[in-house]
Amino acid sequence: MSLNQHDPRRHDTSQHDSSQHHSAAQPDQGAPEERAQWWSQWVILLGLTLTWGALWQDFSPGVLVAGVGVSLLVLWFYRLPKVSFSDRINLWYVLVFTVRFLWHVVTASVSVARDAIVRGPGIVNAVVAVRLRSHDDLIVTLTGHALALVPGSLVIDVDRPTSTLFLHCLNMESMEEVELFRARALETEAAVIRAIGTKADLALVKDSEAAGSDATSSDPATSDPAGSEGPEGEAR
Structure with missing residues:
Protein backbone atom coordinates (compact mmCIF):
# COMPACT_ATOMS: atom_id res chain seq x y z
CA MET A 1 0.00 0.00 0.00
CA SER A 2 1.30 3.45 -0.84
CA LEU A 3 1.92 5.82 2.04
CA ASN A 4 0.69 8.81 0.01
CA GLN A 5 -2.77 7.37 -0.52
CA HIS A 6 -5.49 9.94 0.06
CA ASP A 7 -7.75 9.32 3.04
CA PRO A 8 -11.24 10.82 2.28
CA ARG A 9 -12.29 10.63 5.91
CA ARG A 10 -9.39 12.79 6.98
CA HIS A 11 -10.19 15.32 4.25
CA ASP A 12 -13.85 15.49 5.27
CA THR A 13 -12.86 15.96 8.91
CA SER A 14 -10.48 18.79 8.12
CA GLN A 15 -13.05 20.46 5.84
CA HIS A 16 -15.67 20.22 8.57
CA ASP A 17 -13.28 21.71 11.11
CA SER A 18 -12.39 24.60 8.79
CA SER A 19 -16.07 25.36 8.12
CA GLN A 20 -16.74 25.41 11.85
CA HIS A 21 -13.79 27.73 12.39
CA HIS A 22 -14.98 30.02 9.58
CA SER A 23 -18.52 30.20 10.95
CA ALA A 24 -17.24 30.87 14.45
CA ALA A 25 -14.96 33.64 13.18
CA GLN A 26 -17.81 35.47 11.47
CA PRO A 27 -19.46 38.07 13.72
CA ASP A 28 -23.15 37.95 14.37
CA GLN A 29 -24.35 40.73 12.08
CA GLY A 30 -27.97 40.31 13.06
CA ALA A 31 -27.42 41.27 16.70
CA SER A 86 -35.08 57.86 11.00
CA ASP A 87 -33.48 59.11 14.24
CA ARG A 88 -33.72 62.55 12.64
CA ILE A 89 -36.00 65.36 13.76
CA ASN A 90 -36.05 68.99 12.74
CA LEU A 91 -37.86 71.03 15.37
CA TRP A 92 -38.31 74.03 13.08
CA TYR A 93 -40.08 71.97 10.40
CA VAL A 94 -42.11 70.24 13.10
CA LEU A 95 -43.41 73.70 14.04
CA VAL A 96 -43.97 74.57 10.38
CA PHE A 97 -45.93 71.37 9.83
CA THR A 98 -48.05 71.97 12.96
CA VAL A 99 -48.93 75.54 11.98
CA ARG A 100 -49.64 74.50 8.40
CA PHE A 101 -51.84 71.61 9.53
CA LEU A 102 -53.88 73.77 11.94
CA TRP A 103 -54.33 76.41 9.25
CA HIS A 104 -55.68 73.85 6.79
CA VAL A 105 -58.03 72.43 9.44
CA VAL A 106 -59.50 75.88 10.16
CA THR A 107 -59.85 76.98 6.53
CA ALA A 108 -61.24 73.61 5.41
CA SER A 109 -63.79 73.64 8.25
CA VAL A 110 -65.08 77.03 7.12
CA SER A 111 -65.14 75.94 3.47
CA VAL A 112 -67.02 72.69 4.16
CA ALA A 113 -69.56 74.47 6.39
CA ARG A 114 -70.17 77.11 3.71
CA ASP A 115 -70.59 74.53 0.95
CA ALA A 116 -72.96 72.46 3.09
CA ILE A 117 -75.19 75.49 3.71
CA VAL A 118 -75.02 77.13 0.29
CA ARG A 119 -74.74 74.21 -2.13
CA GLY A 120 -76.07 71.27 -0.17
CA PRO A 121 -76.54 68.07 -2.20
CA GLY A 122 -75.17 69.77 -5.32
CA ILE A 123 -71.58 69.27 -4.21
CA VAL A 124 -69.58 67.10 -6.62
CA ASN A 125 -67.34 64.51 -4.94
CA ALA A 126 -64.47 62.47 -6.31
CA VAL A 127 -62.01 59.75 -5.34
CA VAL A 128 -58.48 61.05 -5.87
CA ALA A 129 -55.40 58.81 -6.04
CA VAL A 130 -52.23 60.38 -4.67
CA ARG A 131 -48.99 58.50 -5.22
CA LEU A 132 -46.51 59.48 -2.53
CA ARG A 133 -42.77 59.67 -3.02
CA SER A 134 -41.78 57.90 0.18
CA HIS A 135 -42.24 54.17 0.79
CA ASP A 136 -41.62 54.49 4.53
CA ASP A 137 -44.59 53.12 6.48
CA LEU A 138 -44.35 55.89 9.09
CA ILE A 139 -44.33 58.69 6.49
CA VAL A 140 -47.24 57.14 4.57
CA THR A 141 -49.25 56.70 7.79
CA LEU A 142 -48.63 60.23 9.08
CA THR A 143 -49.40 61.76 5.70
CA GLY A 144 -52.65 59.82 5.45
CA HIS A 145 -53.72 60.88 8.95
CA ALA A 146 -52.81 64.51 8.29
CA LEU A 147 -54.96 64.50 5.15
CA ALA A 148 -57.85 62.60 6.75
CA LEU A 149 -58.02 64.96 9.74
CA VAL A 150 -58.59 67.95 7.45
CA PRO A 151 -62.34 68.34 6.78
CA GLY A 152 -63.35 67.57 3.21
CA SER A 153 -61.01 64.62 2.59
CA LEU A 154 -60.99 61.06 3.89
CA VAL A 155 -58.58 58.20 3.21
CA ILE A 156 -60.59 55.19 2.01
CA ASP A 157 -57.79 52.90 0.83
CA VAL A 158 -54.00 52.57 0.74
CA ASP A 159 -51.95 50.67 -1.81
CA ARG A 160 -48.83 49.90 0.21
CA PRO A 161 -46.56 48.53 -2.60
CA THR A 162 -46.90 51.79 -4.58
CA SER A 163 -47.46 54.14 -1.59
CA THR A 164 -50.71 55.37 -3.13
CA LEU A 165 -53.46 56.95 -1.04
CA PHE A 166 -57.05 56.93 -2.27
CA LEU A 167 -59.04 59.80 -0.79
CA HIS A 168 -62.70 60.74 -1.01
CA CYS A 169 -62.76 64.50 -1.55
CA LEU A 170 -65.52 67.08 -1.52
CA ASN A 171 -66.08 69.78 -4.12
CA MET A 172 -64.03 68.32 -6.99
CA GLU A 173 -65.73 69.69 -10.10
CA SER A 174 -62.80 69.77 -12.53
CA MET A 175 -59.44 68.19 -13.18
CA GLU A 176 -57.78 71.43 -12.13
CA GLU A 177 -59.22 71.05 -8.64
CA VAL A 178 -58.15 67.40 -8.54
CA GLU A 179 -54.59 68.32 -9.48
CA LEU A 180 -54.62 71.15 -6.94
CA PHE A 181 -55.63 68.74 -4.18
CA ARG A 182 -53.00 66.21 -5.30
CA ALA A 183 -50.33 68.93 -5.16
CA ARG A 184 -51.44 69.93 -1.65
CA ALA A 185 -51.30 66.30 -0.55
CA LEU A 186 -47.72 66.03 -1.81
CA GLU A 187 -46.90 69.26 0.02
CA THR A 188 -48.22 67.64 3.21
CA GLU A 189 -45.99 64.63 2.61
CA ALA A 190 -43.02 66.94 2.02
CA ALA A 191 -43.74 68.77 5.28
CA VAL A 192 -43.77 65.46 7.18
CA ILE A 193 -40.51 64.35 5.54
CA ARG A 194 -38.80 67.64 6.33
CA ALA A 195 -39.82 67.24 9.96
CA ILE A 196 -38.93 63.60 10.67
CA GLY A 197 -38.13 61.88 7.36
CA THR A 198 -34.95 60.11 6.39
CA LYS A 199 -32.20 61.77 4.38
CA ALA A 200 -33.10 59.58 1.39
CA ASP A 201 -36.73 60.74 1.46
CA LEU A 202 -35.59 64.34 1.92
CA ALA A 203 -33.44 63.99 -1.19
CA LEU A 204 -36.49 62.68 -3.10
CA VAL A 205 -38.47 65.75 -2.08
CA LYS A 206 -35.68 68.13 -3.14
CA ASP A 207 -35.25 66.37 -6.49
CA SER A 208 -39.01 66.44 -7.12
CA GLU A 209 -39.24 70.14 -6.30
CA ALA A 210 -36.21 70.91 -8.46
CA ALA A 211 -37.74 68.99 -11.38
CA GLY A 212 -41.03 70.85 -10.89
CA SER A 213 -39.34 74.25 -10.86
CA ASP A 214 -37.35 73.37 -14.00
CA ALA A 215 -40.53 72.30 -15.79
CA THR A 216 -42.26 75.53 -14.80
CA SER A 217 -39.40 77.72 -15.96
CA SER A 218 -39.22 75.89 -19.31
CA ASP A 219 -43.00 76.20 -19.93
CA PRO A 220 -43.56 78.75 -22.74
CA ALA A 221 -46.88 79.81 -21.20
CA THR A 222 -45.08 80.97 -18.04
CA SER A 223 -41.67 82.04 -19.35
CA ASP A 224 -42.33 83.58 -22.81
CA PRO A 225 -43.84 87.06 -22.61
CA ALA A 226 -44.92 86.79 -26.26
CA GLY A 227 -47.74 84.49 -25.19
CA SER A 228 -49.16 86.92 -22.64
CA GLU A 229 -51.90 89.42 -23.12
CA GLY A 230 -51.50 93.15 -23.26
CA PRO A 231 -53.40 95.71 -21.18
CA GLU A 232 -56.22 95.71 -23.76
CA GLY A 233 -56.76 91.97 -23.27
CA GLU A 234 -55.57 91.04 -26.78
CA ALA A 235 -52.89 88.42 -27.38
CA ARG A 236 -49.68 89.85 -28.76
Whole structure:
Protein backbone atom coordinates (compact mmCIF):
# COMPACT_ATOMS: atom_id res chain seq x y z
CA MET A 1 0.00 0.00 0.00
CA SER A 2 1.30 3.45 -0.84
CA LEU A 3 1.92 5.82 2.04
CA ASN A 4 0.69 8.81 0.01
CA GLN A 5 -2.77 7.37 -0.52
CA HIS A 6 -5.49 9.94 0.06
CA ASP A 7 -7.75 9.32 3.04
CA PRO A 8 -11.24 10.82 2.28
CA ARG A 9 -12.29 10.63 5.91
CA ARG A 10 -9.39 12.79 6.98
CA HIS A 11 -10.19 15.32 4.25
CA ASP A 12 -13.85 15.49 5.27
CA THR A 13 -12.86 15.96 8.91
CA SER A 14 -10.48 18.79 8.12
CA GLN A 15 -13.05 20.46 5.84
CA HIS A 16 -15.67 20.22 8.57
CA ASP A 17 -13.28 21.71 11.11
CA SER A 18 -12.39 24.60 8.79
CA SER A 19 -16.07 25.36 8.12
CA GLN A 20 -16.74 25.41 11.85
CA HIS A 21 -13.79 27.73 12.39
CA HIS A 22 -14.98 30.02 9.58
CA SER A 23 -18.52 30.20 10.95
CA ALA A 24 -17.24 30.87 14.45
CA ALA A 25 -14.96 33.64 13.18
CA GLN A 26 -17.81 35.47 11.47
CA PRO A 27 -19.46 38.07 13.72
CA ASP A 28 -23.15 37.95 14.37
CA GLN A 29 -24.35 40.73 12.08
CA GLY A 30 -27.97 40.31 13.06
CA ALA A 31 -27.42 41.27 16.70
CA PRO A 32 -26.44 44.94 16.07
CA GLU A 33 -29.38 45.29 13.69
CA GLU A 34 -31.76 43.90 16.30
CA ARG A 35 -30.36 46.29 18.90
CA ALA A 36 -30.74 49.20 16.48
CA GLN A 37 -34.35 48.23 15.82
CA TRP A 38 -34.99 48.00 19.55
CA TRP A 39 -33.55 51.44 20.29
CA SER A 40 -35.46 52.90 17.35
CA GLN A 41 -38.69 52.18 19.26
CA TRP A 42 -38.07 55.04 21.70
CA VAL A 43 -40.90 57.09 20.19
CA ILE A 44 -43.39 54.30 20.90
CA LEU A 45 -41.92 53.90 24.38
CA LEU A 46 -42.33 57.63 25.02
CA GLY A 47 -45.89 57.60 23.72
CA LEU A 48 -46.89 54.65 25.89
CA THR A 49 -45.29 56.27 28.94
CA LEU A 50 -47.18 59.52 28.39
CA THR A 51 -50.38 57.53 27.86
CA TRP A 52 -49.78 55.83 31.21
CA GLY A 53 -49.39 59.21 32.90
CA ALA A 54 -52.53 60.51 31.20
CA LEU A 55 -54.53 57.51 32.40
CA TRP A 56 -53.44 58.17 35.98
CA GLN A 57 -53.73 61.95 35.46
CA ASP A 58 -50.37 62.23 37.17
CA PHE A 59 -47.00 62.96 35.56
CA SER A 60 -44.88 62.77 38.68
CA PRO A 61 -41.48 61.01 38.40
CA GLY A 62 -42.72 57.90 40.19
CA VAL A 63 -45.69 57.46 37.86
CA LEU A 64 -43.52 58.05 34.78
CA VAL A 65 -40.95 55.49 35.93
CA ALA A 66 -43.75 52.98 36.43
CA GLY A 67 -45.04 53.91 32.98
CA VAL A 68 -41.63 53.17 31.46
CA GLY A 69 -41.66 49.75 33.11
CA VAL A 70 -45.17 48.95 31.90
CA SER A 71 -44.30 50.21 28.40
CA LEU A 72 -41.23 47.98 28.25
CA LEU A 73 -43.35 45.00 29.25
CA VAL A 74 -45.87 45.84 26.52
CA LEU A 75 -43.13 46.14 23.90
CA TRP A 76 -41.54 42.90 25.08
CA PHE A 77 -44.56 40.63 25.46
CA TYR A 78 -46.88 41.89 22.73
CA ARG A 79 -44.16 42.40 20.11
CA LEU A 80 -45.61 45.38 18.30
CA PRO A 81 -44.71 45.70 14.61
CA LYS A 82 -41.29 47.20 14.08
CA VAL A 83 -41.53 50.82 13.02
CA SER A 84 -38.24 52.17 11.73
CA PHE A 85 -37.63 55.76 12.79
CA SER A 86 -35.08 57.86 11.00
CA ASP A 87 -33.48 59.11 14.24
CA ARG A 88 -33.72 62.55 12.64
CA ILE A 89 -36.00 65.36 13.76
CA ASN A 90 -36.05 68.99 12.74
CA LEU A 91 -37.86 71.03 15.37
CA TRP A 92 -38.31 74.03 13.08
CA TYR A 93 -40.08 71.97 10.40
CA VAL A 94 -42.11 70.24 13.10
CA LEU A 95 -43.41 73.70 14.04
CA VAL A 96 -43.97 74.57 10.38
CA PHE A 97 -45.93 71.37 9.83
CA THR A 98 -48.05 71.97 12.96
CA VAL A 99 -48.93 75.54 11.98
CA ARG A 100 -49.64 74.50 8.40
CA PHE A 101 -51.84 71.61 9.53
CA LEU A 102 -53.88 73.77 11.94
CA TRP A 103 -54.33 76.41 9.25
CA HIS A 104 -55.68 73.85 6.79
CA VAL A 105 -58.03 72.43 9.44
CA VAL A 106 -59.50 75.88 10.16
CA THR A 107 -59.85 76.98 6.53
CA ALA A 108 -61.24 73.61 5.41
CA SER A 109 -63.79 73.64 8.25
CA VAL A 110 -65.08 77.03 7.12
CA SER A 111 -65.14 75.94 3.47
CA VAL A 112 -67.02 72.69 4.16
CA ALA A 113 -69.56 74.47 6.39
CA ARG A 114 -70.17 77.11 3.71
CA ASP A 115 -70.59 74.53 0.95
CA ALA A 116 -72.96 72.46 3.09
CA ILE A 117 -75.19 75.49 3.71
CA VAL A 118 -75.02 77.13 0.29
CA ARG A 119 -74.74 74.21 -2.13
CA GLY A 120 -76.07 71.27 -0.17
CA PRO A 121 -76.54 68.07 -2.20
CA GLY A 122 -75.17 69.77 -5.32
CA ILE A 123 -71.58 69.27 -4.21
CA VAL A 124 -69.58 67.10 -6.62
CA ASN A 125 -67.34 64.51 -4.94
CA ALA A 126 -64.47 62.47 -6.31
CA VAL A 127 -62.01 59.75 -5.34
CA VAL A 128 -58.48 61.05 -5.87
CA ALA A 129 -55.40 58.81 -6.04
CA VAL A 130 -52.23 60.38 -4.67
CA ARG A 131 -48.99 58.50 -5.22
CA LEU A 132 -46.51 59.48 -2.53
CA ARG A 133 -42.77 59.67 -3.02
CA SER A 134 -41.78 57.90 0.18
CA HIS A 135 -42.24 54.17 0.79
CA ASP A 136 -41.62 54.49 4.53
CA ASP A 137 -44.59 53.12 6.48
CA LEU A 138 -44.35 55.89 9.09
CA ILE A 139 -44.33 58.69 6.49
CA VAL A 140 -47.24 57.14 4.57
CA THR A 141 -49.25 56.70 7.79
CA LEU A 142 -48.63 60.23 9.08
CA THR A 143 -49.40 61.76 5.70
CA GLY A 144 -52.65 59.82 5.45
CA HIS A 145 -53.72 60.88 8.95
CA ALA A 146 -52.81 64.51 8.29
CA LEU A 147 -54.96 64.50 5.15
CA ALA A 148 -57.85 62.60 6.75
CA LEU A 149 -58.02 64.96 9.74
CA VAL A 150 -58.59 67.95 7.45
CA PRO A 151 -62.34 68.34 6.78
CA GLY A 152 -63.35 67.57 3.21
CA SER A 153 -61.01 64.62 2.59
CA LEU A 154 -60.99 61.06 3.89
CA VAL A 155 -58.58 58.20 3.21
CA ILE A 156 -60.59 55.19 2.01
CA ASP A 157 -57.79 52.90 0.83
CA VAL A 158 -54.00 52.57 0.74
CA ASP A 159 -51.95 50.67 -1.81
CA ARG A 160 -48.83 49.90 0.21
CA PRO A 161 -46.56 48.53 -2.60
CA THR A 162 -46.90 51.79 -4.58
CA SER A 163 -47.46 54.14 -1.59
CA THR A 164 -50.71 55.37 -3.13
CA LEU A 165 -53.46 56.95 -1.04
CA PHE A 166 -57.05 56.93 -2.27
CA LEU A 167 -59.04 59.80 -0.79
CA HIS A 168 -62.70 60.74 -1.01
CA CYS A 169 -62.76 64.50 -1.55
CA LEU A 170 -65.52 67.08 -1.52
CA ASN A 171 -66.08 69.78 -4.12
CA MET A 172 -64.03 68.32 -6.99
CA GLU A 173 -65.73 69.69 -10.10
CA SER A 174 -62.80 69.77 -12.53
CA MET A 175 -59.44 68.19 -13.18
CA GLU A 176 -57.78 71.43 -12.13
CA GLU A 177 -59.22 71.05 -8.64
CA VAL A 178 -58.15 67.40 -8.54
CA GLU A 179 -54.59 68.32 -9.48
CA LEU A 180 -54.62 71.15 -6.94
CA PHE A 181 -55.63 68.74 -4.18
CA ARG A 182 -53.00 66.21 -5.30
CA ALA A 183 -50.33 68.93 -5.16
CA ARG A 184 -51.44 69.93 -1.65
CA ALA A 185 -51.30 66.30 -0.55
CA LEU A 186 -47.72 66.03 -1.81
CA GLU A 187 -46.90 69.26 0.02
CA THR A 188 -48.22 67.64 3.21
CA GLU A 189 -45.99 64.63 2.61
CA ALA A 190 -43.02 66.94 2.02
CA ALA A 191 -43.74 68.77 5.28
CA VAL A 192 -43.77 65.46 7.18
CA ILE A 193 -40.51 64.35 5.54
CA ARG A 194 -38.80 67.64 6.33
CA ALA A 195 -39.82 67.24 9.96
CA ILE A 196 -38.93 63.60 10.67
CA GLY A 197 -38.13 61.88 7.36
CA THR A 198 -34.95 60.11 6.39
CA LYS A 199 -32.20 61.77 4.38
CA ALA A 200 -33.10 59.58 1.39
CA ASP A 201 -36.73 60.74 1.46
CA LEU A 202 -35.59 64.34 1.92
CA ALA A 203 -33.44 63.99 -1.19
CA LEU A 204 -36.49 62.68 -3.10
CA VAL A 205 -38.47 65.75 -2.08
CA LYS A 206 -35.68 68.13 -3.14
CA ASP A 207 -35.25 66.37 -6.49
CA SER A 208 -39.01 66.44 -7.12
CA GLU A 209 -39.24 70.14 -6.30
CA ALA A 210 -36.21 70.91 -8.46
CA ALA A 211 -37.74 68.99 -11.38
CA GLY A 212 -41.03 70.85 -10.89
CA SER A 213 -39.34 74.25 -10.86
CA ASP A 214 -37.35 73.37 -14.00
CA ALA A 215 -40.53 72.30 -15.79
CA THR A 216 -42.26 75.53 -14.80
CA SER A 217 -39.40 77.72 -15.96
CA SER A 218 -39.22 75.89 -19.31
CA ASP A 219 -43.00 76.20 -19.93
CA PRO A 220 -43.56 78.75 -22.74
CA ALA A 221 -46.88 79.81 -21.20
CA THR A 222 -45.08 80.97 -18.04
CA SER A 223 -41.67 82.04 -19.35
CA ASP A 224 -42.33 83.58 -22.81
CA PRO A 225 -43.84 87.06 -22.61
CA ALA A 226 -44.92 86.79 -26.26
CA GLY A 227 -47.74 84.49 -25.19
CA SER A 228 -49.16 86.92 -22.64
CA GLU A 229 -51.90 89.42 -23.12
CA GLY A 230 -51.50 93.15 -23.26
CA PRO A 231 -53.40 95.71 -21.18
CA GLU A 232 -56.22 95.71 -23.76
CA GLY A 233 -56.76 91.97 -23.27
CA GLU A 234 -55.57 91.04 -26.78
CA ALA A 235 -52.89 88.42 -27.38
CA ARG A 236 -49.68 89.85 -28.76
